[in-house]
Amino acid sequence: MKAPPRPADLRCREKGEDWTPAKQRIGTEGHMARVGFLGLGKMGSGMAARLVAAGHEVTVWNRDAAKCAVLAEAGAQVADTPAGAARGAEFVLSMVADDAASTRVWTDADGALPVMEAGAVACECSTISHGQVARLAAAASARGIGYIDCPVNGPPTGAAAGTLVLLVGADPVLLDRARPVLEPLAASILHFGAVGSGTGFKLLNNLLGAVHVAAIAEVAHLAGKLELDPETLIAAVESGPCASPHTVRMIRAMAHGKLSDQTGLAIGLREKDARYCLAMARENGTGMSVGETAYSWYADALGSVAAEDDSAMLRVVTARNGHAPAVPEGG
Numbered sequence: 001m002k003a004p005p006r007p008a009d010l011r012c013r014e015k016g017e018d019w020t021p022a023k024q025r026i027g028t029e030g031h032m033a034r035v036g037f038l039g040l041g042k043m044g045s046g047m048a049a050r051l052v053a054a055g056h057e058v059t060v061w062n063r064d065a066a067k068c069a070v071l072a073e074a075g076a077q078v079a080d081t082p083a084g085a086a087r088g089a090e091f092v093l094s095m096v097a098d099d100a101a102s103t104r105v106w107t108d109a110d111g112a113l114p115v116m117e118a119g120a121v122a123c124e125c126s127t128i129s130h131g132q133v134a135r136l137a138a139a140a141s142a143r144g145i146g147y148i149d150c151p152v153n154g155p156p157t158g159a160a161a162g163t164l165v166l167l168v169g170a171d172p173v174l175l176d177r178a179r180p181v182l183e184p185l186a187a188s189i190l191h192f193g194a195v196g197s198g199t200g201f202k203l204l205n206n207l208l209g210a211v212h213v214a215a216i217a218e219v220a221h222l223a224g225k226l227e228l229d230p231e232t233l234i235a236a237v238e239s240g241p242c243a244s245p246h247t248v249r250m251i252r253a254m255a256h257g258k259l260s261d262q263t264g265l266a267i268g269l270r271e272k273d274a275r276y277c278l279a280m281a282r283e284n285g286t287g288m289s290v291g292e293t294a295y296s297w298y299a300d301a302l303g304s305v306a307a308e309d310d311s312a313m314l315r316v317v318t319a320r321n322g323h324a325p326a327v328p329e330g331g
Contacts, residue, residue: 032056033181036085036092037076038105038112039126040067042263043152044095046159047125047185051093052076054184061085061105086112086120091181093123093150098272099132107139118144121178125166127151127202127269129276130283133169137195146174149195150182151202155264163187167205169198203280206273207291209265213250213310214294217317220254230255253311260311267313268306271298292327300325 032055037048040062052058052074059077060068061084068078079085082105086092092112094105102124106113113122113136122140124133124147133149140147149169158164166182166189168175175182175191182189192198223233237243237251246264253260265273274295281288297316304319305312 033090034088035059035181036061036079036082036087036089036112038062038082038085038092038094039096039101040071041095041097042156043125043159045070046156046161047093047095047164048076049074049160050162050184051181056181056184059085059089081110082106082108082112083110083115087115089116089120091121091123091178092116093125093181095125097126097269099128099276102126102128102132102136106136113139113143113145116143116145119146121146121148121174123148123150123178123182125150125152127206127273127276128199130196130199130203130280133196133199146171146177147195148174148178149198151199152185153202153205155262157262158187159185165190167192167198167202169193169195169200171195200280203273203277206265206270207277207288207294209246209310210270210274210298211290211294212244212247213270213313214297214317216247216250216254217297217313218322220251220257220314221317221322223255224257250311254314257314258311260309264309264311266306267298267301267308267310270310271295271302271306274298293324296325296327299327 034057035051037044037051037058037060040048040060045067048058048060048071052071059079060071061079061082062068065078072078094102096102096105105111106122116122122136122145124136137147137149147170151167152164153167154164162184164186166186168189168191170191172191179189192201233255234251238248249260249262249264274291278288278291278295297313301313301316305315
């Protein structure tokens with residue numbers, strides 16, 4: 001006998017489950033949603049493709065229109081502006097780089113929110129600042145539009161495979177309504193609470209990643225000076241108490257003084273996320289001294305390896321011989 005389902009805000013969707021109950025919640029049987037998708041970078045392109053494959057009526061927009069071609073061939077419509085992608089959509093999702101890009105696609109004159117109808121749902125999947133979430137949620141609410149705070153965990157390969165983890169802050173009723181659109185993107189949906197809580201965790205998580213990477217770079221740098229065998233170092237870390245998928249990926253690359261074979265978060269994006277997290281801490285009257293030190297490495301790296309994978313942090317640490325740069329004014 002099949003076990004009863006878990007409560008909606010705790011349920012984790014396992015691959016291969018039947019989607020029919022979720023489809024029925026969106027309307028009549030067989031109805032799929034009209035979805036606008038804004039931003040087709042490494043993450044957004046895979047996510048939008050998942051929605052097309054699931055059968056939703058998807059209209060995409062990207063700053064560089066050439067990146068829309070693959071989605072168009074798969075069946076998506078292409079819009080010239082964010083407003084064009086959002087007009088008439090029941091759900092609009094965004095996956096862009098930062099606050100400035102988020103403002104551009106949502107609230108500029110040709111942005112999504114000004115043309116979305118009351119009752120539609122705006123879902124921001126980008127990693128943006130806590131303050132930006134509050135501004136977008138207020139702008140959406142003023143127009144009678146639902147807002148879901150939904151950053152994600154996972155690499156571009158996970159976006160393409162539909163195995164992301166969605167970190168959600170939203171009204172639970174609104175989240176349940178959006179599940180038919182969100183479920184094709186994810187292996188699990190973690191509902192943290194109200195709007196802002198998803199981004200709050202995402203920023204904390206990415207600062208934790210920054211701390212891990214900076215520490216691993218320092219360890220790899222000193223291990224090289226001690227002439228520790230790289231393969232033995234890797235085996236020891238992988239079998240030790242600090243092992244995690246991220247730690248293992250970093251040490252496998254850094255122990256040999258090279259970039260990771262698996263593309264991860266770019267140095268410039270990690271710097272942005274850490275900066276947003278430290279600002280959130282200050283707004284809440286909390287110090288994060290370890291995070292500040294890790295952030296100093298990322299800020300220093302912007303001039304040399306901003307576009308590289310996290311594992312390029314070893315180059316920055318090596319250039320400074322392990323001596324951390326001063327923390328930039330204001331974080």
